[in-house]
Amino acid sequence: MTDLISPIDEAGVEAAVHAAMSSKTPIAIRGGGSRAGLGRPIQAARTLTTEKLTGVTLLEPAELVASAKAGTSVAEFEAELAKAGQRLAFEPFDHRALYGSTAEPTVGGMVATNASGPRRVIAGAARDALIGVRLVTGRGETIRSGGRVMKNVTGYDLVKLACGSHGTLGVVTEATFKTLPIPESELSLVWEGLDDARGVEALCAAMGSPFETSGAAHLPATANAPARTVARLENFESQLRYRAGELEKLLKPYGAAARLDAGASHDLWGEIRDVAPLLGDAARQVWKISVAPSRAAALAARLGPLVAAHLYDWSGGLLWVAVEPTDDAGSSSLRPAVREARGHATLVRASDAVRAAVDVFEPEAPALARLSEAVTAAFDPAGVLNPGRMHVRH
Amino acid sequence: MSGIAMPEPDPRILARRDQIVAGLREIVPGEGVIDTEDERRAFETDALTAYRRMPLAVVLPSTTEEVAAVLKYLNGQGVPIIPRGAGTSLAGGALPQEDAVVVGVSKMACVLDVNLADRTMRVQTGITNLGVSGAIAHEGFFYAPDPSSQLACTIAGNVAMNSGGAHCLKYGVTTNNLMGVTFVTMEGEIVEIGGDAMDAPGLDLLGLICGSEGQFGMVTEATLRILPMAEGARPILFGFPSSEAAGAATAAVIGAGIVPVAIEFMDKIAIDICEDFAHAGYPMDAGALLIVEVEGAPAEIDEQLARIGEVARANGATSARQATTAAEAAAIWKGRKSAFGAMGRISDYICMDGTIPTGRLPEILARITDICDAAGLKVANIFHAGDGNLHPLVLYDMNDPVSLAKAEHAGEEILLACVEVGGCLTGEHGVGIEKRELMTAQFTEAELFQQMRVKSAFDPNWLMNPAKVFPLELRAETRKAA
Structure with a gap:
C-alpha cells in the first residue's frame, strides 16, 4: 500500500511535487483510478490523486467552451454540458468496462490518456478538443498553456503535449475544451454479413461521402451473430432522413441497410465505445492498434491465429484485438506485423507482470525516443512524475 | 527600420x-x-x-x-x-x-501520395496550401485549413504557424488536420512523427511541432487529413444597426445549436472600403454585417439558413440577402476576400490578430475604437466572429515614421486588451517578431521559461529561427536556467 496524497488545491500539488523533488522520491499520478491498468506499471512510494480538485469552472455554450478541474468526474462534466445542450465531441473513451473498474473516470485522467471514443473519426481526438490546460510541472511550477479561446497560436502548444502524456510531464489541474452542440437526433445504418475487407471498404465509402458519418465501425461475425457494419449519422431530424437515404443509395453495393432509431443507435455506440464485444473473458489481453483503414483488414487477417476477438472502429483506423492470455500477450508476432502495416499498437489490458515485461506502447525509433526524453526532461528533470509509465527512461 | x-x-x-x-x-x-x-x-x-x-x-x-x-x-x-x-x-x-x-523548401513541392479511402494525402511541404486542395478537388475532396494567403503560403509555413482560416469554426486549424510529418532535427537526423495511422502513442511531438514557429527543426513532408466536399455551400449576408447587435447575433446562432462553417464580421468602415472596391452590394446603411455560410444539400441549406435568419432577426438584423446563385455567393464573399487588398489600396495598415471570448465582443470593439481615436488613427474591423479571432486593421502612412510608431503602439494596446478580457495575442498569424515583446503580458516568466526549455530540448544552441517568439532579453537568462 502506498501513501496517498490528495491535495485540495494547486498549491498542494506543487508542494507534493516539491517534496518528491527534494527527496528524489518518484510519485505516481492518478485521477479517479479507473484507468489504472493503462501504461507500464511503475514503482512509487507515494501516489498523488487529483480527485479532490473538483468543479466545472466555465461553461459558455454560446462560445463553445467549458472548463473543469482535473478531479471532476467525466460524468458530472458531461451532465453539466448536456444541461446547456453541449457535449465533448470526441465522445470520451471510458476504460471501466475494459478493466472491470468501478472507479470514477475524471477529466484529468481523460486528458492524460487522450481518451477518445468512436466520434474521434470525424470530430478529432481529445487532444483536438482540448484548448487550454493548467499543469504543475515536474519542477513544481504551475503553468498555463492555451486558454479559453479556440483559435490561439500564442506560444508553443503545450496543451497537445500534455494530452496523452500519462502524467509524465506534469499534473494537469484544470482543462478547457472546445464543446459542440448536441445534435437534435441520431440514427445508425447497419449492413449485415460483410467480411472484414468489405466492411471497412463500406465504412471508408461512408466517410468519403458528404453526409458526415460520425461513427464507423465493423463488428465481425461471432458464433451467434452475423457481422455488422455500422455507420452513425447525427443531425437535425429532417436532415437525418435525407442523409440516411443518400448514404443507403451510395452504399447499395454492400446490400440493404437496417436502420437503428436514436435509442438503439445510442446503445450500440455505447457498446462499441466500451469495446464490449471483445470483453467476454476477463483474462483476455487486449490490444488497441491504429493503422490506416486501407491496411486494417489485411493486418487482422495476418494476425489471424492470435486473434480471439476483434472489432474495427474509426472507419477501420482503429483495430481492437483480444488475445488469449500469454506471457507476452502475443507481442512477438503482433508488433512486427503492425510495424509492417505502418501502424502502432498499445497493449491496453494485461496483468502488471505482462505490462512490465513487454512494451506497452509502440517502441519509438531511437531519434524520436531521444527527442521525447529531452522534452520530458525539460518538464521533469528529476524524473519524479510517473517515471517509466510510457517508456523505460534512459 | x-x-x-x-x-x-x-x-x-x-x-x-x-x-x-x-x-x-x-x-x-x-x-x-x-x-x-x-x-x-x-x-x-x-x-x-x-x-x-x-x-x-x-x-x-x-x-x-x-x-x-x-x-x-x-x-x-x-x-x-x-x-x-x-x-x-x-x-x-x-x-x-x-x-x-x-x-x-520551395524546391520540394510535390504531392507524394493520395489515398481517398483513408482520407489522407502525403506532400512535400513546399507545396502551396491551395495546391493541396487543387490536387484533389477533381475527386471531390479538399484540405480544410484555408488561410487567406492560401494561394502563396506553403504547408511548411502552415505547420510552423499552425495556420487557420475562415472555415476553421467547423473544420479546425492545421494541427487538427495534420497526421504526420518528416522532421529534420538540428543534428541532421530524419525522424518520422505520426503518419497515416491516427493518434500515435508517446508524447504528442506532432502537436508540439505544429505551431512551434520553425524553432525546433524543419518539416519537409507532411501527411494531411483530407475531407470530402460538402454537397453545396451558401452564404447569407445580414446587415445590423450596430457591431453590438452583430456580435449578439453571432452568440445567439451558436447558442441555438447551429455551427456554420464560417461567420465573418465587418464593421462600418470595412463595409465602406470593401464596397467601394468590390461592388459586392453590401448594405451601406448598416453599422456592421455578418456573412454566415452553411453547407449541405440544397434543402438542408434552406433549413439551416431559415433557422439562422430567425435568430438574426430576433437580434436586430435589418437586412438579409441570401445568395440564390453561385454568382451571388461569389459576390457576397468577394468583398470579404478582397478586404485586405481593398484596404491596401487606400492606406497602409497593420493587421492585428488577437482572439477574444466572443461574449466580450462589444466591449473590445469599443476599446479598439477608443485606442485608435486617441492615437488619431482609423481602424477597420474584419474578423472571424464565430471563433472570436479579430483582425482590426489599423491604418497608417508608411512614409511617416511617427504614424507607423503610433499604429504599432495602438496595435499593441489592442492585443493587450484582448489578453485582459481572457483572450490571446495571436489567433492564427503567430508571434514572430511582431508580438515577441508582448509575450510577458500573456505568460508568466515561469511559463515562458518552460516553453524556452522545450526549445532547448530540440535546439540546445538556439540557432533555429532564434530571434522570434520570446522577448530578446529573456533568452540569455533562460539559457542559463535550462
Missing part, C-alpha cells in the same frame, strides 16, 4: 561568409545556394514588410537528405537558420537576420 529590435549580427559569422557558402555548396549543388546580393534580396523580408534583413545566404535544398545535411552543417558551424516557406508571415516569422542562412 522600425521599432522591433533584432539581435546584433555576430561579426565572427559574417567574417566566415565565404567559407560557409562554400560548405553549403558542397551539400546543395548549383542554383540551390544563393549568395549574390540581388538574389538574396528576394528573401530579406516576409509579409511584415516594414522589417528587412539581408540574410548571409539562402539555400533551397531539393531533398530531405539535403535539408538534413544543411542543418547538421550549420548547427556544427554555429550559424543561425531561418526556415522559410513562401515568406507570407504577417508576424515576421520568416524575417532573416544578417548572420543567418535562410533554408527554404
Whole structure:
C-alpha cells in the first residue's frame, strides 16, 4: 500500500511535487483510478490523486467552451454540458468496462490518456478538443498553456503535449475544451454479413461521402451473430432522413441497410465505445492498434491465429484485438506485423507482470525516443512524475 | 527600420561568409545556394514588410537528405537558420537576420501520395496550401485549413504557424488536420512523427511541432487529413444597426445549436472600403454585417439558413440577402476576400490578430475604437466572429515614421486588451517578431521559461529561427536556467 496524497488545491500539488523533488522520491499520478491498468506499471512510494480538485469552472455554450478541474468526474462534466445542450465531441473513451473498474473516470485522467471514443473519426481526438490546460510541472511550477479561446497560436502548444502524456510531464489541474452542440437526433445504418475487407471498404465509402458519418465501425461475425457494419449519422431530424437515404443509395453495393432509431443507435455506440464485444473473458489481453483503414483488414487477417476477438472502429483506423492470455500477450508476432502495416499498437489490458515485461506502447525509433526524453526532461528533470509509465527512461 | 529590435549580427559569422557558402555548396549543388546580393534580396523580408534583413545566404535544398545535411552543417558551424516557406508571415516569422542562412523548401513541392479511402494525402511541404486542395478537388475532396494567403503560403509555413482560416469554426486549424510529418532535427537526423495511422502513442511531438514557429527543426513532408466536399455551400449576408447587435447575433446562432462553417464580421468602415472596391452590394446603411455560410444539400441549406435568419432577426438584423446563385455567393464573399487588398489600396495598415471570448465582443470593439481615436488613427474591423479571432486593421502612412510608431503602439494596446478580457495575442498569424515583446503580458516568466526549455530540448544552441517568439532579453537568462 502506498501513501496517498490528495491535495485540495494547486498549491498542494506543487508542494507534493516539491517534496518528491527534494527527496528524489518518484510519485505516481492518478485521477479517479479507473484507468489504472493503462501504461507500464511503475514503482512509487507515494501516489498523488487529483480527485479532490473538483468543479466545472466555465461553461459558455454560446462560445463553445467549458472548463473543469482535473478531479471532476467525466460524468458530472458531461451532465453539466448536456444541461446547456453541449457535449465533448470526441465522445470520451471510458476504460471501466475494459478493466472491470468501478472507479470514477475524471477529466484529468481523460486528458492524460487522450481518451477518445468512436466520434474521434470525424470530430478529432481529445487532444483536438482540448484548448487550454493548467499543469504543475515536474519542477513544481504551475503553468498555463492555451486558454479559453479556440483559435490561439500564442506560444508553443503545450496543451497537445500534455494530452496523452500519462502524467509524465506534469499534473494537469484544470482543462478547457472546445464543446459542440448536441445534435437534435441520431440514427445508425447497419449492413449485415460483410467480411472484414468489405466492411471497412463500406465504412471508408461512408466517410468519403458528404453526409458526415460520425461513427464507423465493423463488428465481425461471432458464433451467434452475423457481422455488422455500422455507420452513425447525427443531425437535425429532417436532415437525418435525407442523409440516411443518400448514404443507403451510395452504399447499395454492400446490400440493404437496417436502420437503428436514436435509442438503439445510442446503445450500440455505447457498446462499441466500451469495446464490449471483445470483453467476454476477463483474462483476455487486449490490444488497441491504429493503422490506416486501407491496411486494417489485411493486418487482422495476418494476425489471424492470435486473434480471439476483434472489432474495427474509426472507419477501420482503429483495430481492437483480444488475445488469449500469454506471457507476452502475443507481442512477438503482433508488433512486427503492425510495424509492417505502418501502424502502432498499445497493449491496453494485461496483468502488471505482462505490462512490465513487454512494451506497452509502440517502441519509438531511437531519434524520436531521444527527442521525447529531452522534452520530458525539460518538464521533469528529476524524473519524479510517473517515471517509466510510457517508456523505460534512459 | 522600425521599432522591433533584432539581435546584433555576430561579426565572427559574417567574417566566415565565404567559407560557409562554400560548405553549403558542397551539400546543395548549383542554383540551390544563393549568395549574390540581388538574389538574396528576394528573401530579406516576409509579409511584415516594414522589417528587412539581408540574410548571409539562402539555400533551397531539393531533398530531405539535403535539408538534413544543411542543418547538421550549420548547427556544427554555429550559424543561425531561418526556415522559410513562401515568406507570407504577417508576424515576421520568416524575417532573416544578417548572420543567418535562410533554408527554404520551395524546391520540394510535390504531392507524394493520395489515398481517398483513408482520407489522407502525403506532400512535400513546399507545396502551396491551395495546391493541396487543387490536387484533389477533381475527386471531390479538399484540405480544410484555408488561410487567406492560401494561394502563396506553403504547408511548411502552415505547420510552423499552425495556420487557420475562415472555415476553421467547423473544420479546425492545421494541427487538427495534420497526421504526420518528416522532421529534420538540428543534428541532421530524419525522424518520422505520426503518419497515416491516427493518434500515435508517446508524447504528442506532432502537436508540439505544429505551431512551434520553425524553432525546433524543419518539416519537409507532411501527411494531411483530407475531407470530402460538402454537397453545396451558401452564404447569407445580414446587415445590423450596430457591431453590438452583430456580435449578439453571432452568440445567439451558436447558442441555438447551429455551427456554420464560417461567420465573418465587418464593421462600418470595412463595409465602406470593401464596397467601394468590390461592388459586392453590401448594405451601406448598416453599422456592421455578418456573412454566415452553411453547407449541405440544397434543402438542408434552406433549413439551416431559415433557422439562422430567425435568430438574426430576433437580434436586430435589418437586412438579409441570401445568395440564390453561385454568382451571388461569389459576390457576397468577394468583398470579404478582397478586404485586405481593398484596404491596401487606400492606406497602409497593420493587421492585428488577437482572439477574444466572443461574449466580450462589444466591449473590445469599443476599446479598439477608443485606442485608435486617441492615437488619431482609423481602424477597420474584419474578423472571424464565430471563433472570436479579430483582425482590426489599423491604418497608417508608411512614409511617416511617427504614424507607423503610433499604429504599432495602438496595435499593441489592442492585443493587450484582448489578453485582459481572457483572450490571446495571436489567433492564427503567430508571434514572430511582431508580438515577441508582448509575450510577458500573456505568460508568466515561469511559463515562458518552460516553453524556452522545450526549445532547448530540440535546439540546445538556439540557432533555429532564434530571434522570434520570446522577448530578446529573456533568452540569455533562460539559457542559463535550462
